[in-house]
Amino acid sequence: MSFRIVRQSKFRHVFGQPLKREQCYDNIRITKNSWDSNFCAVNPKFLAIITEIAGGGAFLVLPLFKTGRIDVSYPQVAGHKGPVMDIAWCPHNDNVIASASDDTFVRVWHIPDGGLVRPLVDPVVELMGHQKRVGLIQWHMSANNVLLSAGETEDLMGLFYMRILKLNDILYVGMKYLVGQMVPSDEAMGHEGTKPQRAIYLRNGLIFTTGFSRMSERQYALRSE
Template sequence: MPPSSQPCHGVWQIPDYVPVRNMTEPVVTLEGHSKRVGILTWHPTARNVLLSAGGDNLVILWNVGTGEMLLRLDEVHTDLIYNACWNRNGSLLVTTCKDKHVRVIDPRKQQVVAEKSKPHQGARPVRAIFMADGKIFTTGFSRMSERQLALWDLKSFEEPIALQEMDTSNGVLLPFYDPDSSIVYLCGKGDSSIRYFEITDEPPYVHYLSTYSSKEPQRGMGFMPKRGLDVSKCEIARFFKLHERKCEPIAMTVPRKSDLFQDDLYPDTPGPEPALEADEWLSGKDAEPVLISLRDGYVPAKNRELKVVRKNVLDSRPPRSGETEPSSFPGLWARAPGPPGASRASPGALPAARGPWRDTAVACDGLRGVGCRMGP
């Protein structure tokens, strides 16, 4: 769970048990933004890859498992980033910006592969998300401040394949997408209703289904992953509605008389296990999400604690004058042989260092350094 209130943001692990004391230290702290971070989203298929975007107009990709910055997109956006969303396999990224552009980005090549200026003519913020088939769904405002939704095909990004006007409310529409049922839920900030639409491959492409209404307006909205739903009650979506002093769960269910598992409502859905490691994805490899069945309900695996492994700074330290790297001990630097009579290091030991390294002690396991204590 990465909080996003400061340029320096931390990743926190919520345990399966009830902790006996307050959690005050994050698992890892990520430093790279110069202004407040407002967007955080996990990669859909690669392990521990996290995207962050802030008020400094930067998009940064992190390897949370090592605490490293993988990629930095600093020349793509010219203004404040409104939202960012991965496609299904995490090969592309769609963003909306205050400069009224929707950009489809290949983050590994650090280039924009498709771009649309003013997808909605209004001046209010635009949101964009990827569909499972690669289409893009956007919400925005018209010139007359009417709220709109649109569906776009990247093969012909000039005009939308579907465009609908909804109402004249001022609240920005926040889209939530369920790829298993092809349903988009629209939650307007400050609204007291949730509208949902089905996305199909045939005209008119976007079909209105129904509206959930309540008495109190929502200040924010969260969306439960599919594996957290109650399949015995035919629950297809669950929202967490933020009020002033509470968080209210809202369940969307399909009425069925049978108590049996409904295969049409619950196809295999993406599970928590990654399909790729961070290094594999960064090298250019793509993979579809690893799917799981919800027939017997989702049971989380044990020992899923995040372990951060930081690289040893000694592994990448360049040799100093008069030093060579021992071939049998990569990462440990030894002094080159001195004049006749000078003492030499025995195998498996590091010669005594001078200067700023004088208080360095390294324990060896026969292959490389396994621990060190740095002095001044």
């Protein structure tokens, strides 16, 4: 009796053709941060890459067509005071990107069509509420203007509900206020372990998270918005 040990695949003998150097993105100082998050993000218009920078945190935003060698003086999004830990494009607006940082803040930025011509240091909105570094941000895929953020161990996992309206090319943001400060509209304790945690949105207002306990045991959680 004979049987196949290796499952056959139609891609088994398919080989890709590497692009030429001028068709790639070259000369970019990618972050050396080891945090388990995204160091780059892409959408139909732009490519964003977290970069290595002294004295703060920044990331590069390039139009997809701008390939080849990138000049070291190319303008960046540089409004954070600590290393950028994660970036995420809004799925409902290709010009809006959020960033999370070691400085405990989450910031939302508007990128003009065609990319940046000067450094961008003023966010559309600055979200506060975390006490430690913010290592994860995730936009809601179906509900517009809902952003989830997760902080370091024993920090809070917050849901920021934002209303972003584009009027005459200016973004206006409405949020809940408390004593004159913008705060998360909802929050919940994250996993207690020191290892990174991840979260994804599900249907019916549910959020699925993975992480670790204090004893480094794998944990799974199903949360409700």
